[in-house]
Amino acid sequence: MTTSIANPHIAQSTGNHTISVYVTNKPGVLARIAQVFARRGYNIESLVVSPAMDGQFSRMTIGLSGNPEGMEQIIKQTSKLIDVLRCVDHTDEDAVTKELALVKIGAGAGQRAEVLQIGEHFGCKTVDLTDTSMILQCTGNSEKIDALIGMLGKFRIIELVRTGKVLMARGDGLT
Amino acid sequence: MSTTTTESKQKRASSNAPTPGLEVKGPAVSKQMLDGAQALVKGLEREGVEYIWGLSGGAAIPIFDAIVTTGTKIKLVLVRHEQGATHIADGYARVTGRPGVVLVTSGPGATNTVTGILTAHMDSVPMVVLTGQTISPMLGKDAFQEADVFGITMPVVKHSYLVKKTNDIPRIVKEAFHISNTGRPGPVLIDIPKDISSAPCTAELDPPMDLPGYNPVIPVDKARVMAIAEALRKAKRPVLLAGHGVLISRAWDSLRRLAETLQAPVTTTLLGKGAFPENHPLSLGMLGMHGTAYANKAMVECDLVMSIGSRYDDRIIGQAPKFCKDAVRIHIDIDAAEINKMIRVHHWCVGDAGEILDELTQHVQRLDTNDWLNHLNGYKKKFPLKYKKYGGLKMQYILDELDKLTGCNAIISTDVGQHQMWSAQFNKTTRPDGWLSSGGAGTMGYGFPAAIGAQFAKPKDQVWAVVGDGGFQMTMCELATAALHKLPVKVLVLNNHYLGMVRQWQELFFDNRESGVNLEGNPDFAKLAECYPGAKGFTLKRGADIRKILKRAMDYNDGPSVINAEVEKADNVYPMIPAGRAIEDMILEAPKYKMEKPTGST
Ligand SMILES: Cc1ncc(C[n+]2csc(CCOP(=O)(O)OP(=O)(O)O)c2C)c(N)n1
Ligand SMILES: [Mg+2]
DSSP, X not given: OOOXXXXXXXXXXXXXXXXXXXXXXXTTHHHHHHHXXXXXXXXXXXXXXXXXXXXXXXXXXXXXXXXXXXXXXXXXXXXXXXXXXXXXXXXXXXXXXXXXXXXXXXXXXXXXXHHHHHHHHTTOXXXXXXXXXXXXXXXEOHHHHHHHHHHHTTSEEEEEEEOOOEEEESXXXXX | OOHHHHHHHHHHHHTTXXXXXXXXXXXXXXGGGOBHHHHHHHHHHHTTOOEEEEEOOGGGHHHHHHHHHTTOSOEEEEOXXXXXXXXXXXXXXXXXXXXXXXXXXXXXXXXXXXXXXXXXXXXXXXXXXXXXXXXXXXXXTTOTTOOOHHHHTGGGOSEEEEOOOGGGHHHHHHHHHHHHTSSSOOEEEEEEEHHHHHSBOOSOSSOOOOOTTOOOOOOOOHHHHHHHHHHHHTOSSEEEEEOHHHHHTTOHHHHHHHHHHHTOOEEEOTTTTTSSOTTSTTEEEEOSTTSOHHHHHHHHHOSEEEEESOOOOHXXXXXXXXXXXXXXXEEEESOGGGTTTSSOOSEEEESOHHHHHHHHHTTOOOOOOHHHHHHHHHHHHHSOOOOOSSSSOOHHHHHHHHHHHHTTOSEEEEXXXXXXXXXHHHSOOOSTTSEEOOOSSOOTTOHHHHXXXXXXXXXXXXXXXXXXXXXXXXXXXXXXXXXXXXXXXEEEEEEOSBOHHHHHHHHHHSTTOOOSOBOTTOOOHHHHHHTSTTOEEEEEOOGGGHHHHHHHHHHOOSSOEEEEEEOOSSOOOOSXXXXXXXXXXXXXXXXXXXXXXXXXXX
């Protein structure tokens, strides 16, 4: 979902999907998956790869934008790869989605209080503080992080690093 | 003719000494002493490999050496170009249903296989390609003859391996063959660094596979089959569309039973030729861009279309939104990713074509298709495939005579171009292994080496390579391979002195502006053939000589023969559905008006 605040730091997210891929931890698997998306003109907006509970396998969470009509096809083509065990397109209804962001703001003594107040509202931690800058750490869904960045837009954002989304299926379902 | 030389070469080739003068007295290899390359050869033996087609080089020498030192029965065939090896393996695989095996060196040796790998990938042909690679510590450092062939081929393989540990070799070989020839078949590449193939292998030679993400066995979904049966029951004007999948699944008898039970007409794709006998009364022949008028008209008028093992590709459907838009559309395919890819279908079933067809046949009866079949027979009479026997020598005439002379009983392997389309039209395929052609990739240079592969697979059968003067020149160096192995492949070069198919497009869509299509400078192909010991060349210039010359080639079986057929230079293939147009826009003969440029790419 796009937020109404126009800000270059916010991932534009029309036709956004979050796909979870459970794969064997073998060389080349990421390249193969990336190729499936690239060939059909999908842009990978975010990508998180990490070992699964069973170390033989990895979990990839891929945030995508592109034509929703081709999504069914893309999922099937990804599932077809020999190293892929499962590939599921998740929605907010069936999965919990979170990401983490670090925001470095150029703020001296005069602005610090207001930044901290905004940070507190969004449940941020201040993980670094100097005379001229501070780093806020925020976790939550992407909309929340987009909103935080929107609010911080009136300050000088020096850097922004987002981890990209990770998700987990709700209830008993497998991710 | 130096038969003695040929014979001794032949003997050498079959006793597997790779290089003359390098007669290694191989010590008996004991299990404990195997190196990676020897374990690889043992793995190939376990998979029942008969032939390896290849060409050596530094990074592959240990593997070529292992073919000698293991004393394997697998026959190594030295080709003249690695692309040839892949197409030979492809032809062998299509005819036998078993993976063809290719062995090449790193760098340029490996990249020369890419076209053949693409060709196999597009047409779902099982193949295992073994490539030598620079030693592992040099990977990524631009070492001599290093090419990232694992990366280069990634989009055109079913799967691939870069071997990191010698002890993985037995498992990887087993997995490669399994992947390559189950589910929807395809090429698998194994890239083997030289230090890995040279190091000792202590692994078990028949290890379990480790493929948790791959399960090609899909049980038949009976509910879906019942839904298809129900749709068929209501059909008045059904058409069965058979593709390569019917052949891969070896489901030709199942298809025939279903068609005869239903009394439904059957059309095939280019690659489906052979899935249903083209001399059967229910056969409509091939459909698509240059398919028969009656097959294409049947697609326009049918009320139900059921594809079995075809992927409804762009040369079949023309314009997707208009294709069979008022008909019930059904798709049977082993690859779930093909369903709803090109067109939306009403019913589908994923799985093995033969199993699904057999299940389906149990739930259907004869349909009331008399009117429909009569109507289509009317089209067959009204719009037959035709050509003029007089005037310039026509490719169609030669192919039609070939069809009659062989009694539709030869294996025909074509190249790509006008001759391919006419061969598809006039060479009626009646046997499941009777037709080889590069469909998905449309690879010029495929036809002749693929025919060599077919001849290796079926030494006693008559194998014809129907090729153009353009495409033949891309891989004709394999004449040496065919001659050396005394393969009686018959090469029919339909020589129009043009890249004919491109010239046809330029004539029809680009105001006849010829650009880069004139093949002036062609050699005399008959003379050229005679340069190879044991090969024969023939020249065909007149319609009256067709039978005589074809028969001469048929009677010569001590090596390849090449017929240089000087045919009409500027004929065009019809029927034709211009690329990107709807089937309704099919033209049956030369258009009177200038045609719009096609919107489809090819
Ligand atoms: C490797 C390759 N290059 C280019 C093409 C494009 N192409 C398709 S048909 C054709 C002409 C083939 O000429 P020829 O082999 O003489 O056959 P003809 O059409 O004259 O029968 C060309 C160039 C191709 N299919 N494959
Ligand atoms: Mg030509």
